[in-house]
Amino acid sequence: MKIASWNVNSLKVRLPQVLQWMATEQPDVLALQETKVTDDNFPAGEIRAAGYQVCYSGQKTYNGVAIVSRTKPEEVVTDPTQVPDEQRRILAATFNGVRVIDLYVPNGKAVGTESYDYKLDWLSRITAYIRAQLVDYPDLVVLGDFNIAPEDRDVHDPDAWRGKILCSRKERKALHSMLATGLQDTFRLFEQPEKSYSWWDYRMGAFRRNMGLRIDLVLASNSLSQRCRASSIDKTPRGWERPSDHTPVFAEFD
DNA sequence: ATGGTGGTTTTACCA
Numbered sequence: 001m002k003i004a005s006w007n008v009n010s011l012k013v014r015l016p017q018v019l020q021w022m023a024t025e026q027p028d029v030l031a032l033q034e035t036k037v038t039d040d041n042f043p044a045g046e047i048r049a050a051g052y053q054v055c056y057s058g059q060k061t062y063n064g065v066a067i068v069s070r071t072k073p074e075e076v077v078t079d080p081t082q083v084p085d086e087q088r089r090i091l092a093a094t095f096n097g098v099r100v101i102d103l104y105v106p107n108g109k110a111v112g113t114e115s116y117d118y119k120l121d122w123l124s125r126i127t128a129y130i131r132a133q134l135v136d137y138p139d140l141v142v143l144g145d146f147n148i149a150p151e152d153r154d155v156h157d158p159d160a161w162r163g164k165i166l167c168s169r170k171e172r173k174a175l176h177s178m179l180a181t182g183l184q185d186t187f188r189l190f191e192q193p194e195k196s197y198s199w200w201d202y203r204m205g206a207f208r209r210n211m212g213l214r215i216d217l218v219l220a221s222n223s224l225s226q227r228c229r230a231s232s233i234d235k236t237p238r239g240w241e242r243p244s245d246h247t248p249v250f251a252e253f254d
Numbered sequence: 255a256t257g258g259t260g261g262t263t264t265t266a267c268c269a
Contacts, residue, residue, distance in 0.1 A: 010260090
């Protein structure tokens with residue numbers, strides 16, 4: 001079972017790239033973030049015409065999550081009680097007995113801002129939700145745009161980013177608390193190339209210069225992670241014309 | 255040097 005995540009930064013703009021990537025890579029599940037489309041405008045027809053199922057939770061202009069899949073999404077949840085939030089950032093569904101939670105973690109803007117406090121509070125609440133989900137679903141994947149680089153090796157210039165948004169101590173501590181519920185960062189279960197990143201700013205030729213961060217993660221529950229046989233980042237779509245600023249990440253399970 | 259790029263029912267804001 002191949003499970004992928006991609007922050008598409010507008011599904012309207014990126015739908016052809018999503019369909020192309022799925023045709024090539026054949027994931028069983030693809031979690032999307034920043035779809036930026038309301039549910040009544042969601043391109044479900046095009047996705048179903050390509051032979052996939054889809055569920056979604058969106059809003060106008062900002063945020064929005066969706067999961068494209070081979071099999072029908074079951075037990076779909078958009079608003080867990082632990083995380084009251086008008087922003088559309090969470091989508092949970094079950095595929096072949098594997099619980100998948102798609103997250104678009106708040107960016108946080110800058111350390112010390114109201115957005116930063118919202119991010120930390122949101123992370124604390126979602127961790128409570130994950131803890132509860134693990135009781136019901138031992139085979140659990142939590143994936144998406146975490147807007148946190150877990151460690152310095154996930155940052156192109158750790159000294160320049162030290163203490164900044166996406167890298168601050170409190171954000172990393174919040175991610176650690178989430179992992180401590182019983183999740184593994186699947187990317188680090190395997191040997192990986194150095195300087196592997198999943199996001200590059202559109203500005204300053206960041207992709208060309210590989211000035212990136214690894215902030216898109218596929219986490220798997222301890223029991224499911226024992227069946228993980230690969231975890232990778234596919235940089236190819238970031239090099240396409242009119243790309244998202246993120247590239248797909250994915251893990252494969254036996 | 256506080257810039258720059260891209261998306262959005264835009265002309266300000268978020269990332």
